[in-house]
Structure formats: C-alpha cells, structure tokens
Amino acid sequence: MAESPLSASTRQSLPTTTANPVSGSAGSGVSNADSMLPLAPYKTVGEPELRERIESVREEFGKRLLILGHHYQQDDVIAHTDLRGDSYQLSEMAASSGECRTIVFCGVHFMAETADILANTPDRLASRRGERVNVLLPDMAAGCSMADMAGIRQVEAAWADMGEVIDTEQVIPVTYINSAASLKAFCGRHGGIVCTSSNAQAVLKWAFERGQRVLFFPDQHLGRNTALTMDIGEEQMPVWDPYALELGGNSEAQIENSRVILWKGHCSVHQMFRPEHVAKFREDHPGIKILVHPECPRDVNDIADISGSTGKIINTVKAAAPGTKWAIGTELHLVNRLKAEHPEQEIHFLSPVVCMCATMYRIDLPHLCWTLENLREGNLVNQIRVDDETMKWSLIALERMLAVK
Ligand code: 13P
Numbered sequence: 350m351a352e353s354p355l356s357a358s359t360r361q362s363l364p365t366t367t368a369n370p371v372s373g374s375a376g377s378g379v380s381n382a383d384s385m386l387p388l389a390p391y392k393t394v395g396e397p398e399l400r401e402r403i404e405s406v407r408e409e410f411g412k413r414l415l416i417l418g419h420h421y422q423q424d425d426v427i428a429h430t431d432l433r434g435d436s437y438q439l440s441e442m443a444a445s446s447g448e449c450r451t452i453v454f455c456g457v458h459f460m461a462e463t464a465d466i467l468a469n470t471p472d473r474l475a476s477r478r479g480e481r482v483n484v485l486l487p488d489m490a491a492g493c494s495m496a497d498m499a500g501i502r503q504v505e506a507a508w509a510d511m512g513e514v515i516d517t518e519q520v521i522p523v524t525y526i527n528s529a530a531s532l533k534a535f536c537g538r539h540g541g542i543v544c545t546s547s548n549a550q551a552v553l554k555w556a557f558e559r560g561q562r563v564l565f566f567p568d569q570h571l572g573r574n575t576a577l578t579m580d581i582g583e584e585q586m587p588v589w590d591p592y593a594l595e596l597g598g599n600s601e602a603q604i605e606n607s608r609v610i611l612w613k614g615h616c617s618v619h620q621m622f623r624p625e626h627v628a629k630f631r632e633d634h635p636g637i638k639i640l641v642h643p644e645c646p647r648d649v650n651d652i653a654d655i656s657g658s659t660g661k662i663i664n665t666v667k668a669a670a671p672g673t674k675w676a677i678g679t680e681l682h683l684v685n686r687l688k689a690e691h692p693e694q695e696i697h698f699l700s701p702v703v704c705m706c707a708t709m710y711r712i713d714l715p716h717l718c719w720t721l722e723n724l725r726e727g728n729l730v731n732q733i734r735v736d737d738e739t740m741k742w743s744l745i746a747l748e749r750m751l752a753v754k
Pocket residue numbers: 434435436437493527545546547616644657658659660
C-alpha cells in the first residue's frame with residue numbers, strides 16, 4: 350500500500366526545526382531568497398542531465414558534503430549517496446561526519462533531525478570551533494506517518510493521566526527513533542531513551558534495569574514484538590489510545606498490571622503484511638524462508654522465520670547460500686534492490702500489494718539536484734535545525750541509546 354504522499358508527516362515534527370519557503374513550509378532565515386533557485390524548472394530536466402549535475406556538485410564539494418540514504422530510498426537516489434544504512438547506522442554516520450559541513454539526508458524528517466542533533470553536539474561544535482554541520486532534507490514532505498501518530502502534547506497528557514494511577518518515577522519512556530525530536534527530548538527529561546529496530550531488546554533491558562515499567566511509543570508493533578521476546582505477556586502490555594477519553598482506553602487495573610504500555614501507533618507500510626501472505630508463500634514455495642521487519646504486526650512477526658531491522662535483513666540475505674528462497678516483508682524498494690543484488694537467490698516480496706514508503710519516495714532526482722545546486726549558490730534549502738533546548742534533551746536520550754550495547 351502506498352501512503353498518501355500528502356501525509357501530514359512533518360506537522361508534528363516541524364515545530365522543533367526550521368525549513369525554507371520554497372518547499373511550502375515555514376521560513377528558514379538561512380537562505381538568501383534573492384539567489385534562491387526555484388524548484389519548478391528541475392522537474393522538467395531529463396534524468397541523465399540531473400545525474401550529471403548532481404555529480405558535478407558532489408565533485409566540487411568533496412568531503413565537505415555527505416549524502417546519506419536510508420535503505421528504503423529509491424535506486425536513482427541511492428546511486429548518488431556516499432553512505433546508506435538503517436536508522437541506527439545512519440545515526441552513527443551523522444555522529445562521525447568528520448570533515449563534512451553539510452549533510453544532505455535522503456531519508457525522512459525524523460532521520461534528518463537526528464542527524465542535526467548528533468552532528469552538532471556541544472563537543473563536536475567545539476572541535477570545529479563552532480562551525481555547524483548543516484543538515485538538508487531535499488523535500489520537506491518526506492515525513493513518517495508513524496512518527497506523526499505520537500505528538501508531544503499527547504504524550505505529555507498521557508504521562509499526566511497515567512500518573513493518576515501509577516508512579517511515573519518508575520516508568521521509563523522509550524521512543525522509537527521514528528519520532529519527532531520533541532519526543533526524544535521528553536525521554537531525555539524523564540530518564541528515558543531512544544531505540545531503533547536493531548537495538549530495541551537491549552534498550553528495553555536497559556529500561557527495566559532502571560524502572561518497573563516502560564511507556565513505548567510510537568510503534569506498538571515494535572514494542573510488542575520486542576517485549577514478547579523478553580517473556581512479557583501480552584496481558585501486561587495495554588495499548589494506550591491517545592484519542593480515548595480515559596486512561597488511553599484502559600482500566601486502572603490494566604495500567605497497574607502493565608509492564609510495557611504500548612502507544613497506539615503503527616507503520617502504514619508494514620501493517621499491510623498479513624499472516625495469509627506467509628501461509629500462501631509457504632504453500633506455493635516449500636522451504637521458503639520468511640524474513641520480516643519488526644514493525645510488522647505480531648501475527649506476522651510470530652510466524653516469520655527471521656525478524657530484524659533493515660540492516661539485519663540485508664545481512665541475512667547476503668550471508669545466505671545460493672538458491673535460498675525468501676519472502677521478505679519490508680519496504681518495496683529495499684526488497685527490489687536485494688533481488689537485483691542477489692540473483693543467485695530467489696527473492697519475493699511478501700505482499701501481493703505494493704507496500705512502499707511514499708513519503709521517503711518524495712526525495713527524487715529533481716529535489717536532490719535542486720538542493721545541491723542551491724547549496725553551491727550558498728543557499729541552504731530545507732535546512733533541518735532542531736532548537737537548542739530540544740537538542741539538549743534529545744541528545745541525552747540518543748547518547749543513552751548509542752551507549753547501549
Ligand atoms: P530501520 O532502518 O531502523 O530498520 O527502520 C525501518 C524504518 O521504517 C525506517 O523508518
């Protein structure tokens with residue numbers, strides 16, 4: 350399934366950042382409006398020319414420019430990235446950005462925010478004598494519908510509500526990295542932490558060493574699938590619906606008996622994979638292995654052979670013997686790339702319908718070229734800049750995550 354390209358993805362995450370007027374978002378203050386190259390003409394330039402022009406800017410900037418791409422990005426864009434990775438790897442890459450002074454992030458909004466925070470920590474700024482690494486997102490509409498499912502005011506209200514029933518001093522808030530910086534800051538302020546799909550179990554363990562319960566947001570599926578591997582029963586995982594009138598739709602007893610309170614959020618891409626797709630592949634292709642991302646619902650995750658982050662999915666396929674048969678439940682562009690890179694294996698997409706991250710897909714060659722050529726003109730278009738207060742607290746939660754092994 351394709352999400353609506355007009356998803357309100359950045360609505361909740363934007364207040365902590367700035368953007369520029371060309372993309373239709375709030376004002377930047379960084380760019381020089383007089384010399385700003387408009388986006389429209391780029392949409393009519395042919396692909397070969399766009400590719401050449403993109404490469405020419407890359408060559409000119411050398412190591413001062415770093416183009417990062419998430420594994421779900423389309424191939425045309427991936428071809429122009431310096432590094433690609435899953436959310437955890439991309440955070441580490443931004444944190445060790447070396448000589449670079451501009452990161453162009455071919456991912457989604459929360460990833461670019463994370464890059465801004467990690468590339469501009471007080472220590473790193475001091476080592477560069479105050480010089481920032483500017484992070485640019487080629488299209489501000491590249492958001493994440495899951496991240497939008499938990500807004501900071503909703504989380505604060507939920508925290509206050511549950512505080513009427515349980516001692517929130519004993520609740521460790523854990524936010525999936527797929528969330529606005531304001532939520533990461535909430536976790537930083539309340540003794541909590543960030544996790545990605547590659548370290549969620551280690552992060553939950555960290556949290557249970559510090560508190561009795563966890564509030565996990567925004568992805569209920571990653572939270573549930575991970576907690577189940579730690580012998581926490583589903584009856585101890587109430588789902589908190591931010592739109593319910595009282596206690597997120599739970600009784601006092603459910604909250605009192607909880608170990609992990611799951612936020613009612615999900616990824617609209619991964620929730621499209623169904624147990625019947627798994628059954629059909631097993632029936633039609635005996636011996637096939639089912640490999641899924643833990644953002645898939647429990648009924649799929651439980652019956653899969655392997656579940657893991659996009660990085661783990663890639664490494665699992667890479668390490669498999671020729672002739673291995675796979676049905677993979679994650680974003681379409683990554684599965685298609687794996688198919689092309691591993692002709693020695695038989696790779697299928699787990700769903701009969703198209704499940705792609707339509708917001709990430711908004712980053713295309715015209716937007717990338719427009720961003721880079723503006724950079725050459727001295728214009729920082731679509732700069733992602735987390736405000737200092739949010740930065741300070743979200744960094745605490747991110748650094749806790751990076752320290753968890
Ligand atoms: P990872 O890259 O951490 O596996 O996450 C997948 C995803 O949905 C990114 O939004």
